[in-house]
Amino acid sequence: MKIKTILLAAGLAFGLQGIAPQAQAADIQTRLIRFGYGLNQDSNQGRAAQVFADEVAKLSDGKMQIRAIGAAALGSDIQMQQALIGGAQEMMVGSTATLVGITPEMAMWDTPFLFNSGEEADKILDGRAGQMLIEKLNDKGLVGLVYWENGFRNLTNSQRPVTRVEDFDGLKLRVMQNNIFLDTFQRLGANAVPLPFSELFTALETKTVDGQENPYNTILSSKFYEVQKYLSVTNHVYSPWIVLASKQWWDTLSADERDVLLKAAVASRDFERKDTRQEAEKALAQLKAEGMQVNEVSPEEVERMRETIKPVNEQIKQNVGPAIWQAVQNQLKAIRQGTDRPRG
Template structure:
């Protein structure tokens, strides 16, 4: 055990419950780092947004008030435009495709570029496809979506996409969603299914639709200032444990997502799957949104990213 003088403490914040794959993974990460450094690094984990919203936690990590953050990068997308690509609808087809792109050259380049924001990117530790839930009626077609007041991520791509489909997007922090559904401020929301189940949306929503319209990755980052003060050996341990945790977290997220749809149904929600022909209609309708935001993000980067997806897709087919 390190002496009191040599113990480095850190706070890790995320917005998920202790039973969420990400909550489980982050406790595992903290325990393994403590073990591998013989107690020299002690990470305290704060879940369920107890340190604030994702935006607040990211700002706290940038200024080293909080040392680690696990969550979405969308609050950073205003200052680092390339991150907005993750809001593009229907980019990815499956989890393997996502893993190969994020662990490949372009994903790693995006991770490194977080240093411009005083963050050291450790790993794309997981993520999930997003689906739709509401309390008005079953959604089986694009036409069924029209007029629904839906909470979306507070990003321009998400807002533009849902407006184009015909919904009324409401950008809210996720921590406010349950109350907004309860009080009728919202008709529904779109989010990964595990979070929906863990946050008991079946108490305030009746209809769940599998759409898998966007894949939202989550990143594990550390305050650059705190990380830079570590010894090379300590840095290596944190990076190694982050990679090991990533393998565990991704597998656990996929496992729990498969279970969560059944659990929502058992809890009384009506489940439907948007048919391929309806998804094709949505793809056609949102094309102008993608074109508009391609220009904002940078056409060269978008092309490079989509080329990487195509390359991975071809390798999978072979």
């Protein structure tokens, strides 16, 4: 009897030892998520990516871990978008402008002089119109979570201040790989050259292009002031970023995991917008301190630019369709008249 008891106890102990490592592995197993972005780690993009990572870890009790990879180490926005569509990468944040080739409706956010303020943009992007565009991504292999802010875009170059339409003549300007941006600057008289952001600094440094257009934060964090002398405040386009996930990958997640990512994305969005706007003010002051010559473009000249590129807006309206175009215009009108109310 004693021998049987000893053997039984030994067998139980052995069995428990065999099971325990597997149970422990299941308990501590984490889901690793690669989150790519284009700017440097110390940029507004990088800081918000860290907030997103921290929130995901907190909300999932450490079971989901974001590996934020910046400086375009996973490729340009277009390359990362393709990686998401193919299921080779899980998440990213990038420009809405580079999505136009996949989802033409995203050209809505490229409309020159669309928004008068960041607050207007928030209401539109977070409202029904913004959601309508996000939904268009689903059948393209992408899932849109939230919009971040890149900011109002302004012009820099190494040749001369741009104070009027005629000053664009002959300037070789890098623009995003997007037909709306190409058409806009060609109509203004510039020689528009599409280049990935990852190649931009070198192109400016080697004089392959004379200038570029980006928000203050990006101009500062990318150190374009080292190779650009003039900054002209045009506020010609409000440029959003969008947090994306691979639909192939997203469809493998549980409802709880998706909820964690959505809540963390909203927290990162709110942080990022506030951070970006505060940094924009500081960035402009710092760019002046670094020696950039800054000039304001007068309202009269801005209006001339609007008139010059009017055919671009008409083309955007056709590309995005009347439903989306009108939804944005109607809400903007309501916002400006003070009759826009959040949905209950």
